[in-house]
Amino acid sequence: MSLVAEIAALKAERKAIILAHNYTVGEVQDIADFTGDSLELSRKAAECHAPVIVFCGVRFMAETAKILSPEAIVLHPAPDAGCPMADMADPADVRAWRDAHPGALIVAYVNTTAATKTAVDICCTSGNAERVIASIPPDREIMFLPDANLGANISKKLGRKMHLWPGCCPTHNAIAPERIAAARAAHPGAVVIIHPECPPATVDAADEALSTGGMLKFARESKATSFIVATEEGILHRLRKENPDKEFYPLAPSPRCPNMKKLSLENIRDSLRDLSPQVELDAETIRLARAPIDRMLAL
Numbered sequence: 001m002s003l004v005a006e007i008a009a010l011k012a013e014r015k016a017i018i019l020a021h022n023y024t025v026g027e028v029q030d031i032a033d034f035t036g037d038s039l040e041l042s043r044k045a046a047e048c049h050a051p052v053i054v055f056c057g058v059r060f061m062a063e064t065a066k067i068l069s070p071e072a073i074v075l076h077p078a079p080d081a082g083c084p085m086a087d088m089a090d091p092a093d094v095r096a097w098r099d100a101h102p103g104a105l106i107v108a109y110v111n112t113t114a115a116t117k118t119a120v121d122i123c124c125t126s127g128n129a130e131r132v133i134a135s136i137p138p139d140r141e142i143m144f145l146p147d148a149n150l151g152a153n154i155s156k157k158l159g160r161k162m163h164l165w166p167g168c169c170p171t172h173n174a175i176a177p178e179r180i181a182a183a184r185a186a187h188p189g190a191v192v193i194i195h196p197e198c199p200p201a202t203v204d205a206a207d208e209a210l211s212t213g214g215m216l217k218f219a220r221e222s223k224a225t226s227f228i229v230a231t232e233e234g235i236l237h238r239l240r241k242e243n244p245d246k247e248f249y250p251l252a253p254s255p256r257c258p259n260m261k262k263l264s265l266e267n268i269r270d271s272l273r274d275l276s277p278q279v280e281l282d283a284e285t286i287r288l289a290r291a292p293i294d295r296m297l298a299l
């Protein structure tokens with residue numbers, strides 16, 4: 001039996017749903033019931049009511065699925081797939097930061113651990129960050145963590161000052177403006193779509209700053225037929241699959257998140273077969289971490 005057939009049989013037996021992030025490898029995306037960005041996957045985890053969720057993404061995303069569906073068994077087939085940016089904001093340090101800014105509101109990018117989410121006020125994703133920031137009264141001081149690039153890009157776009165935590169995504173932070181210029185020279189006329197985790201100077205060199213979900217919508221609706229894609233290369237799989245008549249070019253070298261690539265058909269099959277490794281969070285962490293996520297989803 002092929003691996004894909006094995007996964008399908010185990011999935012049916014376990015009554016499981018497979019959720020995959022847009023940055024996972026193509027063959028993982030192809031066997032998922034739903035593929036999306038962090039916001040879309042959070043919503044799906046909250047509403048799916050499946051007894052078993054196989055989460056194909058990095059650890060904080062699997063934790064978010066557990067927080068939103070605590071009664072479900074949440075499997076994370078690659079338990080060593082963490083997010084270096086999420087690990088840059090330790091909850092004790094965040095609490096100390098809050099103490100230094102009494103009265104300020106902490107907005108946390110969803111790329112934070114469950115433990116850190118217990119220390120913040122509201123979450124956001126790259127897909128809704130502007131909406132979340134815009135919903136906060138103008139006279140309220142804002143602290144934004146852990147991605148200083150995303151924070152600076154939103155701050156500039158909305159003209160809203162924020163205190164920024166000094167974190168970043170190593171994969172996106174390494175994308176310098178020169179790489180955008182080189183891609184434009186190689187593909188004249190292509191529209192440059194970029195993820196807002198990139199540094200502000202690089203975002204300024206592109207045409208549209210979008211979450212991966214936003215990129216898919218933009219590519220589908222745009223009259224343009226060629227695009228330079230300045231984000232992790234996994235998104236190219238869906239962009240090409242859903243728009244076979246359009247051209248999508250990665251940057252050179254192509255940005256790659258090593259952690260997202262740890263999800264494989266083999267570890268998904270093993271995880272469904274063994275019902276392991278499961279995401280385990282205590283009830284108090286789930287209760288406290290859920291509040292900022294619920295505030296985000298209610299907007």
Ligand code: SF4
Pocket residue numbers: 023058082083084085086111169170171172232257258259260
């Ligand atoms: S692409 Fe960056 S932010 Fe996303 S999981 Fe990888 S390291 Fe974390």
